[in-house]
Amino acid sequence: MTPQERNRLALVLFGELVDLPPEDRAARLDAQCAGDAPLRALLDSMLAADSETAEPLLHLVAQAGESMRSDGAQGEEKDILGRQIGAWRITAVLGYGGMGAVYEVQRADAAYSQRAALKLIRAAADSPLGRERFLRERQTLARLQHPNIATLLDGGFASEGDPYFVMEYIDGLPLIRWCDEHGLGLRPRVELFAQVLDAVGYAHRNLVVHRDLKPSNLLVDGTGRVKLLDFGIAKQLEGSDVTRTGDHALTFEYASPEQLQQAPITTATDIWQLGIVLHRLLSGSHPFGITQETPLPKQLQQLESAPEPLTRAAAHANAGQAASRGASSPQALAASMRGGIAAIVATCLHREPGARYASVDALAADLKRWLDGRPVAAAPMGRGERAGLWLRRNRLLAASITAVAAALIAGTAVSLWQAREARLQARVAELQSANARAAMQFLTATLAAAAPEQSLSTDVKVRTLLDKARAQLKANSSMEPAVRQSVQRLLGRLYQSLGESRVASELLTAGLSGVDPQQREEALSLAEDLSTQVNALLDMEERAQALAVAQRAAALRARFAPGDVVQQLRACRDLGNGYYGNHEAAKASQQWEQAIALSKTISSPPVDDVISLYELLGSLQSELSQRAKALETFEEGLAFADKQGVPEASPLRISLLRRRGEALIASGQAAAAEQGIRAAIELQSKTVGERGVEAGALYNALGLAQFEQGHFGAAAATFARASALMSSAADAPSQQVAVLANEAAVNESAGDYARARLLYDRAIAQVDAAHLGADDTVRRAVLRNYSRVLTMTGDYGAARDLLLRLQEQARQTDGADSQEYAWVLWQRVVLARRMRDADGGMRLLQESRARWAKLVPEGHPIFAHALLNEGVFAEVRGDLVTAERDLREAATRLEATHKPVDVAATRATLARICFQRGHRAEARQLLAQALPVLRESVLPTHVGRAEAERLARELK
Numbered sequence: 004m005t006p007q008e009r010n011r012l013a014l015v016l017f018g019e020l021v022d023l024p025p026e027d028r029a030a031r032l033d034a035q036c037a038g039d040a041p042l043r044a045l046l047d048s049m050l051a052a053d054s055e056t057a058e059p060l061l062h063l064v065a066q067a068g069e070s071m072r073s074d075g076a077q078g079e080e081k082d083i084l085g086r087q088i089g090a091w092r093i094t095a096v097l098g099y100g101g102m103g104a105v106y107e108v109q110r111a112d113a114a115y116s117q118r119a120a121l122k123l124i125r126a127a128a129d130s131p132l133g134r135e136r137f138l139r140e141r142q143t144l145a146r147l148q149h150p151n152i153a154t155l156l157d158g159g160f161a162s163e164g165d166p167y168f169v170m171e172y173i174d175g176l177p178l179i180r181w182c183d184e185h186g187l188g189l190r191p192r193v194e195l196f197a198q199v200l201d202a203v204g205y206a207h208r209n210l211v212v213h214r215d216l217k218p219s220n221l222l223v224d225g226t227g228r229v230k231l232l233d234f235g236i237a238k239q240l241e242g243s244d245v246t247r248t249g250d251h252a253l254t255f256e257y258a259s260p261e262q263l264q265q266a267p268i269t270t271a272t273d274i275w276q277l278g279i280v281l282h283r284l285l286s287g288s289h290p291f292g293i294t295q296e297t298p299l300p301k302q303l304q305q306l307e308s309a310p311e312p313l314t315r316a317a318a319h320a321n322a323g324q325a326a327s328r329g330a331s332s333p334q335a336l337a338a339s340m341r342g343g344i345a346a347i348v349a350t351c352l353h354r355e356p357g358a359r360y361a362s363v364d365a366l367a368a369d370l371k372r373w374l375d376g377r378p379v380a381a382a383p384m385g386r387g388e389r390a391g392l393w394l395r396r397n398r399l400l401a402a403s404i405t406a407v408a409a410a411l412i413a414g415t416a417v418s419l420w421q422a423r424e425a426r427l428q429a430r431v432a433e434l435q436s437a438n439a440r441a442a443m444q445f446l447t448a449t450l451a452a453a454a455p456e457q458s459l460s461t462d463v464k465v466r467t468l469l470d471k472a473r474a475q476l477k478a479n480s481s482m483e484p485a486v487r488q489s490v491q492r493l494l495g496r497l498y499q500s501l502g503e504s505r506v507a508s509e510l511l512t513a514g515l516s517g518v519d520p521q522q523r524e525e526a527l528s529l530a531e532d533l534s535t536q537v538n539a540l541l542d543m544e545e546r547a548q549a550l551a552v553a554q555r556a557a558a559l560r561a562r563f564a565p566g567d568v569v570q571q572l573r574a575c576r577d578l579g580n581g582y583y584g585n586h587e588a589a590k591a592s593q594q595w596e597q598a599i600a601l602s603k604t605i606s607s608p609p610v611d612d613v614i615s616l617y618e619l620l621g622s623l624q625s626e627l628s629q630r631a632k633a634l635e636t637f638e639e640g641l642a643f644a645d646k647q648g649v650p651e652a653s654p655l656r657i658s659l660l661r662r663r664g665e666a667l668i669a670s671g672q673a674a675a676a677e678q679g680i681r682a683a684i685e686l687q688s689k690t691v692g693e694r695g696v697e698a699g700a701l702y703n704a705l706g707l708a709q710f711e712q713g714h715f716g717a718a719a720a721t722f723a724r725a726s727a728l729m730s731s732a733a734d735a736p737s738q739q740v741a742v743l744a745n746e747a748a749v750n751e752s753a754g755d756y757a758r759a760r761l762l763y764d765r766a767i768a769q770v771d772a773a774h775l776g777a778d779d780t781v782r783r784a785v786l787r788n789y790s791r792v793l794t795m796t797g798d799y800g801a802a803r804d805l806l807l808r809l810q811e812q813a814r815q816t817d818g819a820d821s822q823e824y825a826w827v828l829w830q831r832v833v834l835a836r837r838m839r840d841a842d843g844g845m846r847l848l849q850e851s852r853a854r855w856a857k858l859v860p861e862g863h864p865i866f867a868h869a870l871l872n873e874g875v876f877a878e879v880r881g882d883l884v885t886a887e888r889d890l891r892e893a894a895t896r897l898e899a900t901h902k903p904v905d906v907a908a909t910r911a912t913l914a915r916i917c918f919q920r921g922h923r924a925e926a927r928q929l930l931a932q933a934l935p936v937l938r939e940s941v942l943p944t945h946v947g948r949a950e951a952e953r954l955a956r957e958l959k
Contacts, residue, residue, distance in 0.1 A: 179280075317339075365380070752904075795946055810827045910933040
């Protein structure tokens, strides 16, 4: 009989013997173990352990891997406080593990202050070979650098020869307890569990197996990040053969069959343990019915049985466990686990390692499919089941038909990332009518007929379904008008969520025409449809109509919900949007500020609406050159999101991060802006996808940050990508023009003046095609920047005439203290410099300095460039001493802005001054610093580089 067979038989016999009276037990033992002394010894030890209150189970522990410390050994640990091990001093006992004790420690060598956790491994390096293996494997663990793995900080041998590991100290709670205390539902629990899989998969790819995964080794810190403890230590201390048995870090509750049977250990062991953790995380109970009170022998016996299915375990949960998982009852909890998630857990818990998931990555992929509402690999489905699952995943009318809208919207738009309970309640009330039910039937039938057999997930296919529904609606002439309008409104909101503003507006206009609500719920639902139409009209720049629709929505809210603060907030939001679209900035700001003030009086404010308000108000403040105030508004908005528990991965944060980045760029903090904008792009890619206007706006902001730092090549590529994304959104002409103009500007800065002029011509043509008025800010910005290309190409007369016209327009429209006026004035300074007009240029420069001092902080790069221009004007007047002084100061200030191209161009100009003063050696030195940067960053046609190259030839 093999050891594995003997262990299995012992477990079976133990179940038969444990409840027998002592007098009957001996005879039965003799009969069952005749001729098998090892079996008898094993059973004797198990039965003896069962009778012990302390349940040491010492002999079995030695065989199966549970090294338990005796009371005397634990008593000795009381004297260890204050002891120094390596560079660490023990300050507290954190606990006892299967292989030793864990202590809280502090650095004791005064190198720096650090709190950590030290695990002292008992009797693990009794030979030179063992010590060598420990050192080698310590280095392996040190390479496990992952955000969800507790970092190995140190390791070595104590004075007694016992090895120790020092890990980062994690101040957190075990995974399951953390989820229970925070009342997480199934979906957020699985999303949190995905962090565990990411870490375990990373370790497996680095040839490290944990073998002791359990909730106490999975802590969640204060930021909501999972950290794995003791990762790989048990395996690393084992022999070089990764499949060896004799695991002395075993925890029976989570032990895999191969661990109990001393069979080869592979990554499948971790998958088994992950399955148990996931089962407990979701159902609240152990799949084998084991609790902390279960005696160890009975644990072994129960681990040999079949695991309880996830749904059955959930049905047996108590009311508290169900409530902590977001379910109204155990039955509701069980119902939510039917299907894919139950199959996933069951696959993890196959007794045969080969029948489990082939890898942690495969398990993670299946959980992602379940989160996305797609069929899982663990549970193959027939065609009917797959179609049904697709309809559940892409349900269009969230409250009533269980088949179509919330997932579509949530997968394609930030605005419906979170369930909007109040709005859904209003929608439920409306859909209870007979007309609404008819609308539901129409949409359900239409989308079900269009759904293919396989799961659909891409936006193109979603759009196909919406187009199918719209075509069917148009073809159905017998539909009741009220039913038709209900469908039109709902489709309109969906099209708007896809960024199809023109189609959305057409549907919403038809769906809202002549509708006169009589009940509160119907009126508020219509007000939300009107809000959607406001946004669609503003996207198309139908400003006057957008304001009228916003006023209609506000009137409905005031009439049917006069005392509802949330409805007042939304009315202010819509009116602010309307006023802003009509260039009434003061009225818009007043409405948005009032809405934010109202939000602070509500115990549970509508999170998505309030975040949007912070974004809108901050953006307006930035446009009005109130940059410090804008940054404060954006920070307050992010703090509000944090306070309301909005996840870091929520797309609700995307626009807020982008707008803050744009404000930072305007404040001369481009490097800081780039970091935040990249985070927003990553979030957009993960949650919504890179498409449409919002993605284009993000890449445009990134391009601006790169542009401001002098990374012209990278910026040009980024703007081109933004332009491509924008081109798919036919209803955003201003934004398309702005991106095209930015692409032109970066080409001009790189010295490709021909391409820049071509792009500006294209942008101006788009401005004309969109019928943007003469006062439109985008039109004026394009023309202002176009004047710079005219300047650089020597068309001074055309540039001067254009700038004079734009300056007067800015004075009348925005005022002489506006940013637009300051920019036009600055372009006139640049023109004067290129024309070598020192007198006129200095007068313009003095006024420009005064204007910019009111708009930006003292350290803004504009003032360094002012010094550069002043130096050139001094050069023109023949005052080379002043010119050299100003240019040196300009170069020093620009160095602090981290703009290498600007610094190089300034040094090249300074080299010219030094050359004129006869300081040829210094001129050469300055050019040696400047030319490599210019040659790498800009084209030979760039005016600054061309002048520097000419000077270099003269100095030869």
